[in-house]
Every structure is written in structure tokens, then in C-alpha cells.
Amino acid sequence: xxxxxxRSSESSSSSRITEEQVIDLISKLQALxxxxxxxxxxxxxxxxxxxLQETCSYIRNLxxxxxxxxxxxxxxxxxxxxxxxxxxxxxxxxxxx
Amino acid sequence: xxxxxxxxxxxxxxxxxLLANHFIQALTRINLxxxxxxxxxxxxxxxxxAYVSMACAxxxxxxxxxxxxxxxxxxxxxxxxxxxxxxxxxxVRREENRADVLxxxxxxxxxMEFSSLLEETASYIQYLSAQVRLMQTIVDSxxx
Numbered sequence: 436x437x438x439x440x441x442r443s444s445e446s447s448s449s450s451r452i453t454e455e456q457v458i459d460l461i462s463k464l465q466a467l468x469x470x471x472x473x474x475x476x477x478x479x480x481x482x483x484x485x486x487l488q489e490t491c492s493y494i495r496n497l498x499x500x501x502x503x504x505x506x507x508x509x510x511x512x513x514x515x516x517x518x519x520x521x522x523x524x525x526x527x528x529x530x531x532x
Numbered sequence: 533x534x535x536x537x538x539x540x541x542x543x544x545x546x547x548x549x550l551l552a553n554h555f556i557q558a559l560t561r562i563n564l565x566x567x568x569x570x571x572x573x574x575x576x577x578x579x580x581x582a583y584v585s586m587a588c589a590x591x592x593x594x595x596x597x598x599x600x601x602x603x604x605x606x607x608x609x610x611x612x613x614x615x616x617x618x619x620x621x622x623x624v625r626r627e628e629n630r631a632d633v634l635x636x637x638x639x640x641x642x643x644m645e646f647s648s649l650l651e652e653t654a655s656y657i658q659y660l661s662a663q664v665r666l667m668q669t670i671v672d673s674x675x676x
Contacts (some may be wrong), residue, residue: 460650483651497660504667524674
């Protein structure tokens with residue numbers, strides 16, 4: 436098949452990747468997504484489009500969590516009388532890593 | 533700090549000490565400046581520190597982390613390169629079009645080839661979720 440051409444070391448941007456490679460990469464991506472509660476054999480084989488869609492939602496969710504957690508941390512660090520306990524909590528977390 | 537983790541699970545966190553180190557140092561600095569900054573400023577600094585620590589932990593090995601560090605340092609948007617749209621419709625092509633949204637979400641995503649985009653996304657998700665877990669752990673230990 437001419438699609439095999441993409442596996443050679445063509446440096447031009449016109450080299451296409453094969454469908455198998457796409458499917459392989461997509462399934463690796465799927466493995467990183469939060470898994471559904473009731474995984475079944477049929478559910479596991481989501482379409483590539485669905486995986487891409489879920490990946491985008493997942494990334495947006497994670498970015499929103501970073502935003503929300505940043506706000507929480509900012510509020511906690513605001514309490515001046517809590518500065519020492521904040522420091523202690525930070526050090527404690529670091530030691531537990 | 534935990535030593536080398538023999539767990540081959542890609543979702544384990546061998547990068548976690550690196551992530552924690554940088555982020556917690558940044559939080560310490562921000563904490564010391566707490567009295568002179570507004571909550572909103574602090575929140576912004578903390579969020580920035582979160583992404584910087586992710587990018588530093590990933591280093592220059594990843595296109596997304598390079599793009600992110602560049603973006604943060606320049607405080608400007610990463611340049612967009614012209615899209616690669618063609619008229620032939622195939623399964624691969626359909627997925628590339630659907631990946632446009634992903635390209636916008638991923639730092640440096642606009643310039644990547646489709647296969648790189650998928651690999652970079654996987655890496656980005658791993659670091660992003662590790663960062664979220666780290667921040668949640670810190671919040672839990674503060675409010676606990």
C-alpha cells in the first residue's frame with residue numbers, strides 16, 4: 436500500500452501517517468482518559484473522533500481545576516496569621532512526596 | 533521524598549518530586565509576598581507557577597513544554613502557522629480536522645504534525661493531571 440510510504444524517513448510535511456498508526460496513538464490517548472464506570476468490551480473501542488472529543492473535554496476540565504485550585508491556594512495564602520501554618524503545610528507536603 | 537519508582541504504569545509519577553519542588557518553592561515565594569498582593573494577583577501567580585512547574589518538569593524534551601515556556605517568558609501568544617487543509621477526505625483526514633480544537637488547547641499545537649499532536653497531547657495530559665493532583669494534595673493538607 437502506498438500508505439506505507441510514511442514510515443520512511445521523508446522529511447517533507449506531506450508524509451502521511453497510516454491509519455494503523457493513528458488508531459494506535461488514539462488508543463494510547465484513550466488509556467489516559469478517565470475510564471467510564473462500567474467498561475465493557477464494546478465501550479473500550481471508541482471511535483477516534485470520540486476519543487479526540489473526550490480528550491479536549493478532559494484537558495479543559497484539568498485546566499479549569501488548575502484555575503480553581505490556584506484560587507483556593509491564593510485565598511489560603513491571604514491569611515497573614517496563617518503564614519506560618521501555610522509554610523508548615525507546604526514543607527510537610529514536600530516531605531511527603 | 534520517594535525514590536525511584538519501579539512501577540511501569542505510565543500513570544505513575546516519577547516526575548512528581550520535580551513538579552513538587554518547583555511548585556512549592558514558587559508557592560513559598562508567593563506566600564511571603566502575600567501581605568502585599570491581592571488575592572486575584574496571587575491566584576494568577578499561582579496558576580502561572582503551576583504551568584511553569586509542569587513545563588520545567590517536562591523540560592525541553594517536549595514541544596508543548598517548550599512552547600509553554602516560550603509563551604510564558606514572552607507573555608505573548610505562540611505564533612500560528614498556516615493550517616494544513618486539503619480536500620481529500622479519508623479517515624486520517626477526518627480525524628485531523630477534528631483535531632483542530634485540540635490544537636488550540638495544546639501549547640504549540642498549531643505547528644504540529646498530527647502524529648506529534650497525539651503524542652504531545654498524551655504527555656501534556658500526564659503532566660497536567662499530575663499538577664492537579666499535586667495542587668489538590670497541597671490544598672487538602674492546608675485545609676485538613
